[in-house]
Amino acid sequence: MEFYLSALVLGLCLACMALGIFISMKIFNIPDITTDGSFTLGAVITAMLITHHQNVWIAIPAVLCSGALAGMITAWIHTKLRIDALLAGILNMTALYSINLVLLGRSNVPFIGVKTIFKWLSPVSSATSDMIPAFVIVAILIALLSYLFRTDFGIAVRATGNSPSMAKSLGINNDKMKVIGLGIANALTALSGYLVAQYQGFTDINMGIGIVITGLGTVLIGDTLIKWLKITSISKQLLMIPIGSIVFQMVLAVTLSMGVDPNLLKLVTALFVLAIVYIPNLKLKQK
Amino acid sequence: MIKIEQVTKKFNAGTANEVVALKGVNLQINAGEYVVLIGTNGSGKSTLLNTIAGAEFVDSGKVSIDSTDVTKLPDYKRSRWLARVMQNPLAGTAPDLSILDNFRLAALRTKSKGLKIGTDAAFKSEVKERIAHLGMGLENKLEQNMGTLSGGQRQALTIVMSAMDDPKIILLDEPTAALDPQSAETVMQLVEQIRAEFGVTVILVTHNMRHAHKFGNRLVLMHKGNVQKDLNAAQKAALSVNDIFDWF
Ligand SMILES: Nc1ncnc2c1ncn2[C@@H]1O[C@H](COP(=O)(O)OP(=O)(O)OP(=O)(O)O)[C@@H](O)[C@H]1O
Ligand SMILES: [Mg+2]
Numbered sequence: 001m002e003f004y005l006s007a008l009v010l011g012l013c014l015a016c017m018a019l020g021i022f023i024s025m026k027i028f029n030i031p032d033i034t035t036d037g038s039f040t041l042g043a044v045i046t047a048m049l050i051t052h053h054q055n056v057w058i059a060i061p062a063v064l065c066s067g068a069l070a071g072m073i074t075a076w077i078h079t080k081l082r083i084d085a086l087l088a089g090i091l092n093m094t095a096l097y098s099i100n101l102v103l104l105g106r107s108n109v110p111f112i113g114v115k116t117i118f119k120w121l122s123p124v125s126s127a128t129s130d131m132i133p134a135f136v137i138v139a140i141l142i143a144l145l146s147y148l149f150r151t152d153f154g155i156a157v158r159a160t161g162n163s164p165s166m167a168k169s170l171g172i173n174n175d176k177m178k179v180i181g182l183g184i185a186n187a188l189t190a191l192s193g194y195l196v197a198q199y200q201g202f203t204d205i206n207m208g209i210g211i212v213i214t215g216l217g218t219v220l221i222g223d224t225l226i227k228w229l230k231i232t233s234i235s236k237q238l239l240m241i242p243i244g245s246i247v248f249q250m251v252l253a254v255t256l257s258m259g260v261d262p263n264l265l266k267l268v269t270a271l272f273v274l275a276i277v278y279i280p281n282l283k284l285k286q287k
Numbered sequence: 288m289i290k291i292e293q294v295t296k297k298f299n300a301g302t303a304n305e306v307v308a309l310k311g312v313n314l315q316i317n318a319g320e321y322v323v324l325i326g327t328n329g330s331g332k333s334t335l336l337n338t339i340a341g342a343e344f345v346d347s348g349k350v351s352i353d354s355t356d357v358t359k360l361p362d363y364k365r366s367r368w369l370a371r372v373m374q375n376p377l378a379g380t381a382p383d384l385s386i387l388d389n390f391r392l393a394a395l396r397t398k399s400k401g402l403k404i405g406t407d408a409a410f411k412s413e414v415k416e417r418i419a420h421l422g423m424g425l426e427n428k429l430e431q432n433m434g435t436l437s438g439g440q441r442q443a444l445t446i447v448m449s450a451m452d453d454p455k456i457i458l459l460d461e462p463t464a465a466l467d468p469q470s471a472e473t474v475m476q477l478v479e480q481i482r483a484e485f486g487v488t489v490i491l492v493t494h495n496m497r498h499a500h501k502f503g504n505r506l507v508l509m510h511k512g513n514v515q516k517d518l519n520a521a522q523k524a525a526l527s528v529n530d531i532f533d534w535f
Pocket of ligand 1: 298299306307308326327328329330331332333334335
């Protein structure tokens with residue numbers, strides 16, 4: 001039980017990142033893999049602030065800004081220097097590794113005696129105290145994003161990704177939109193790093209490695225649900241992402257509970273994502 | 288309204304595939320004119336519209352709109368004068384956005400897209416009314432995604448969209464090419480309506496000689512990247528459809 005609860009909480013923590021990937025990949029159609037770097041960046045900023053007795057809630061805006069800055073740099077490289085988005089993301093992610101290491105000072109910082117958001121409700125860890133903070137943050141994000149994407153600005157954002165030629169002819173500066181969009185996406189990713197670091201009780205310089213694959217898998221599950229249930233409303237589409245994230249973490253938890261070596265976790269993750277991508281193809285071929 | 292001076296445009300310059308699409312075009316279009324632009328495939332009609340809209344920058348020459356030099360202005364900034372209907376019926380709409388959302392953006396073509404929800408009941412009924420004029424039965428499908436409509440339906444909606452935000456100039460590139468005769472007629476009438484209502488300047492590219500004969504008050508023939516014939520309203524009125532056919 002403990003096991004599944006932990007997968008559930010982790011699923012919620014990682015849902016923020018998956019929402020970020022949903023924005024970059026599905027709304028903007030940009031393969032942005034700054035993720036690995038901005039996820040760790042969020043965790044690093046968290047460690048810097050809360051181990052220096054800063055309030056965990058105060059850390060949130062700082063984390064969001066750091067992630068937004070990272071995403072905007074990738075978008076700037078992509079739009080202004082005309083570099084392929086994938087390459088721009090890899091470059092930034094690589095650079096961020098060094099920046100994270102310099103900021104953190106060493107490769108691992110544990111949060112000892114720190115009042116993390118998971119200890120906010122009760123000092124002793126329990127199912128509810130773990131779940132509620134993550135749940136509340138994801139719920140607030142979904143509410144904010146579903147409002148944002150229904151505003152005039154939000155419609156313009158979606159048009160940029162969906163039909164750049166139309167967006168331009170209606171007075172939308174696509175490059176500017178991409179900078180804002182990747183900024184938002186990576187701010188959410190950094191927030192995920194903030195949550196995961198506090199949930200596991202430490203920030204590690206390598207915690208972001210391969211996290212983009214988890215996000216990708218999650219978005220693919222969410223997208224399958226969206227297609228399956230024929231969801232067109234953006235609010236409901238956003239809602240499918242945390243569900244996808246929880247499903248993803250549950251599957252990994254089940255796999256590990258079957259006695260798979262935890263060292264193989266990344267391999268299992270990669271294979272699982274491969275399966276998610278491949279299975280719908282299989283169905284199409286049969287038709 | 289639009290002034291094109293000595294405009295040249297090359298594609299793939301300096302390679303074996305070099306194409307000179309526009310060879311020093313001069314054209315002045317006055318406010319309220321309805322220019323029909325015809326010419327063989329590859330004569331440079333779409334390229335000319337693209338240089339006016341800013342989708343392509345010219346290699347040399349000058350483009351002005353409303354006495355403003357826009358030669359270096361990017362396309363999204365020229366949208367304050369221009370509404371476009373492109374040759375590809377899918378390019379002018381966003382398939383994964385609802386019809387209503389597409390219209391919302393069109394209504395904000397010259398305005399900023401802010402952080403408020405503009406697709407309210409009042410806006411919805413306005414859009415509904417405008418779409419109902421088409422007689423295609425699309426007015427009850429506002430929440431549906433644009434991508435679920437046929438190319439022709441989307442093209443027709445694009446034209447209605449172009450009139451949502453006080454257009455000064457409408458550029459139409461073969462707007463009826465993808466449409467059945469009935470819808471094509473509807474669309475051409477729609478352009479007439481928009482002209483009557485807003486007094487807009489229109490440039491229409493078409494391969495339909497009947498349309499070229501019937502509509503517009505100026506006829507321009509392009510050939511190999513240049514303007515070959517330029518007829519005013521009176522000269523145009525004196526032509527028969529067959530006279531125009533004979534130009535090809
Ligand atoms: N993006 C491009 N890259 C390379 N060549 C191009 C490009 N766009 C247009 N051309 C070339 O420029 C010339 C003019 O093309 P344009 O599309 O303006 O013709 P058009 O008059 O609109 O023809 P059609 O009636 O077939 O639409 C053609 O030879 C075309 O091959
Ligand atoms: Mg053309």
